[in-house]
Amino acid sequence: MSVYPNPFHARASEHQREAHRFISTFGAGAVSMLPEALWDRLLILRSSPGAGKTSLMRLFTIDSLLWVRGRLRDSDPLREELANIGALVDGEPTRLGVLLDLDRDYRALLDLPIREDVALRLFLRLLDTRIMLGVLRAALLFAGEEYPGSAELFRLEMDSTEPDVEAAVEWIGGTGGGGILNYARDTERRVLGLLNALLTSDLEADPQAGHHELMSLRVLSACAIRVGNRRLGAQPLLMFDDGHALDNRQRSALLEQLGRRRPSPGRWYSERFEALSDQELLQSLGTAGRDHVLVNLDHIARAGNGRRFHKGRHDRVLVDIATRRAAPVLKTYAQEEQDFFSLLDPPDSAEFPQSDETIGQVRERALALSGGKARYDRWVAEAAGMAGRTAALKWRELEILITRDREREQDLFERELTPEDLDDRSSASLREGAEVSLANEFNLPFYAGQSRILQLGSHNTEQFLNLCGDLFEELLVSVSVGRRPTLAPRRQDRLLRDASERYWESIPRTVPSGRDVQAIVSRIVEIAKAEANKPTMPYPPGVTGTAMLMSERTLLLDPAYREANPGADRLLTALASAVASNVLAADLDYAVKGNRYMVIYLNRLLCPRFGLPLGRGSFRERRLSTMLGWVRNLPAAGQRSERQLSL
C-alpha cells in the first residue's frame, strides 16, 4: 500500500458528488453514444452494471451543465459535445436535467400490508412529488436562487386552461413552489411513516390518496416555468435511473406513463440489461424509433452505433477517463508528465530470459511436424531468420498451420508454400491464440499493455477503472520509494492475473447464486480448454463462450417447462444472475447457420485465471438439456471447489 491516494479506487462517479470531480474525469467521447433523437421521445438506456449509465445521465443534470457552462472553455471537448447535441445553446443549458434514483423506497411500497392497486398509486404519487421537487430545485439552481429557501419564487404558468391540466396541477400541490414543496413534504412524511411502521397502530394513516397517473408529466408538458420575473427557456429533462430496482408491476406502470404519446418533457429511463427475463415490455410503448429509442450501451461500446460513435471509440473514451484520473496524482507526487498508459510497457517489450530454450523447444516441434518436406521450406526459413520472442511466436504459429495443412487434402503437386500463403492462412486471431498458448506453456507475460487492459475491462467502465487502480497502486509504490513509476510486462501480467483470481473468488460472495454461476463458468472453461488443446486451433484465438438456441431460451423462460424439468429453475436463476452481474455477457438473436442463438461469453476478466485468450468471437453451442446437467448434477460444495481449482 502506498502513502499516496489512488484515484482509481475512489471510483464510481456516482459516488463523487462534487460536480468538478465528476466533470474533470468524464470521458467526453461517451456523449456520442447517445442517439440523435434525445429530447422528444422516451429514451431507454440499457447496459450491464458499471457500463456508465448513471454517469451519462448525471452529465445532463442541471448541476453538471451549469458547471460546464461556468468553468469549461468553449474549446473543451466536453463542452463541444454537449453543444453538438443541443444540451448547450450559445453556452446556456437548454435542459433542466433531473436525475431520479429508482433504487430508493419505491419497491418496498409493494411489501406494505395494503392493496396492490393502492400501493401502485402511492408509488406514482411519491414519484410525482420527487419529480416536481427535482424540477423545482433545478429551476431555482438555474436561476441562481437557493433551494428550498427561494421556493416561493417558482411558479408554473399554464399555457392553456385545459381542465385536465388544472386538475393535475392541484394534484401536485398547485402552481407555486411553496405549495409543491408542502405537498411533497406531506407525501414523503406519510409514505415514509408507512414504510417505517413497526406496529399495527402505526398503520392507521389513510394510504388511499395516491395518484392514478404521473400528474407531473401532464403538468410539465403544459406549463412554462417561471422563477421570479424570469421565464426559463430550459426545458425539464427527467432521467429515471436504475429501473431494474423496481418491481415489475411498478416498472410496467412507469414505462406505460413515460411512453404515452403526447407532448412531454424529455424522458430518459435506464435499467440493467437482463438477457433472461421478460424485460421486453416495449411493445406497449409504441414503435421503436418513433415513440421510443432503445440504447444498448454494451453493444454500442463493442460495435459502435453506426453514426458518430464508431467501433473502437469506446476504448479511446476509457483511455481518456483513466488518463484524466491518473494525471493529477502523477504530476503532483511524481512530477511525471507522461500519461498513465505510457508507463505500462507492452508485452512485446518483455524480457525473454529463457529465449534459447523456449525457441528451441517450439522450433523442434514445428520442424518435426514439417517432416523436412520441401513444401514448408520457405515458412521454416522465415521463422529461422527471426530472434527472441518474435521467433518463438512464429514457430508456434507454424506448428498450428503445418498441423492444419497436413490434415487438409494434399495438393496434387505438393507445391512449396510461400510466405504469402502463410499470411493468407494466418490471422490476428491465430497469432493471439499462438501467443496465449506459448505464454501458458512457458510462463511468459501475456496480459499486459494498454490494449489488453482495455480488453480485460470487457467494455465496462467500472471494471476497467478497477484494473487500472490495481496497476496504479504499484506505480504509486514506486513513487513512494523514489523510483520512476513504470511497470514491466511481467509485473503487469502478475497483477492482472491476481485481479482475475480475486474476481473469480469473489463470485460466490457477491453474485446471487454465485456457486451455481461459478459452476456454469467452469463448464464454459472446460469447453474452452478442450478446444484450446486441439493442435489445429480450429476456432482462433480460442473459445471463450457458449450459446443456447433462442428457441430453447424461450423454453427456459416458460414456467411450465421449468416445473417439468429438474434443474431448469436453477439454471435460469444462475444464468440470469450471471448476466445481471456481468460475469457472463449475453448477445441475443445471433444468427449462425440458419439458427438463432443467445451467445454467452465469459467476462474477459475471468480469462487470465484460466489462461484464455481475450479476443471475442468464438463459442461452442450446447443444448439446453446439456446445460441443465451443469447445475442439476452439481457435486457437494466442498468437492466442487477442489474440482474448480484443478481447472
Next chain:
Amino acid sequence: MNLRWADYVFELGEGALELVACAASTQAPSRTMYVLGVGFDPRCLVGLQAFLGLEHPTPPIVVRVDLPAPTASSHPVARTAAAANLVAFDELMTDTDHRVVKFPAVSEMANAGPPIAQEIIKSDFLASVGHLVLDISSLPSSLYFPLAAAALKAGGLPPEDPSHFSGEFQVVVCENPQVDACITELSVSHASYIAGFRPTRLESDPAGPTVWAPVVGEGAGPALRVVHDLLEPDEVCPILPFPARSPRRSDALLLEHQTELFDSFQVTPANIVFADERNPFDLYRTLCRLNRDYEAALNPLGPPSIELSSHSSKLLSLGVLLAAVEQEMPLATAVSGEYEIVHGMDLASFSTSNQLGCLWLAGDPYA
C-alpha cells in the same frame, strides 16, 4: 447526555439464564413468551434448551418465526442442518405450548421484519404474557432489529393501544466466535435499509452530510461495499472492536479491509472508532455520542444523517440496534440469502465455546 440505557442490565456467560429467570419471576403469574428462529445455525436451539430447563411456575409459550429454507444453491450442510434443527425443535416442543409465525410474502428480506413484529407485538397475541424473550441467535438482523424495536416502542404506548406491551423485555443471544468464523455469507449483491429504520430525512428538505458508521467484522468486504453504494456517505467512521479477546483483532481488520476503508471510502485514521467487543452497551454509548457530536458539528452544513450498519457479531449488533432505536438513526443491511460452511467443519463440535448473553432492555429494572 441522557441515555435510556445509561444504567443497564446485561450478563454474558453463566449469569445470562439467571437474568431470564429473574425477569420471569417479576411478572409471575404472567407467562413468558420465548421468540426465536430455527435455521441452520447450530446455536439456534442453545438458548431455548437452557430456557426450557429453567423452572417455570407458569407454562411458557414458545414462538417460532418461520424462516425461509436455505436456497438450492446454499451449502448442502446448511440445508441439512436447517432441516435437522427443525426436527430437534419439534421434539423439544412436545409438551410445550408453541406457535408459528409465518414468514410474510415480501419482495425483499429487509422488509419482512415489520409484518412479523405487527403479528407478535399486539395485545391479543401477547395476552397473559408479562415477559418477552427474543432469542436472536438464528434470526437475521432484518428480522430481529424491527422485532426488538417494536417491543421497545410498544412499552411507550398507552395501555388502550392494541400494540401496548409493558412487561419485561429481554434479548438473548448465543455467542460463539469459532462458529462465526466457519460461516460465510454468500451472494451479497446489494444493500437495503431495514424496514422500520429507513431515513426519516425528506428529499424535500435541504440535504445535509451523510455519515456512515459501520461495525466492521471479518469477511465483511462485499457487505461494506454494497452498503457504501447504497448510502453514498460523505464521511465514514468505521467501528472496530477494542478491547477484544484478541488484542490484535482491530489491526487484522484494518489490514483485511484496507483497500475498502482507505482507498475506496477514503477514511482518515482520526475517524476510526473503537468499542468493546463483549459489551453492546459500550458501542451503544459510543454511537450515541458520535451522533450528538456530528449533529453539533455538521448542522451548519444542513442537518446531518448518521447512518449505521453492523457487519460483526450479533452481540455487538445489539449496540447498533439500541443506538438506532434511541437516536432514530437509519440502519442499513447487506442482503444475503445463502450461506456456506467451511468445508469439513463440524459446527456442533464447537458447542463447548457457546456462551449465552442476555440484555434486559425494558421492564422492572428501568421502572
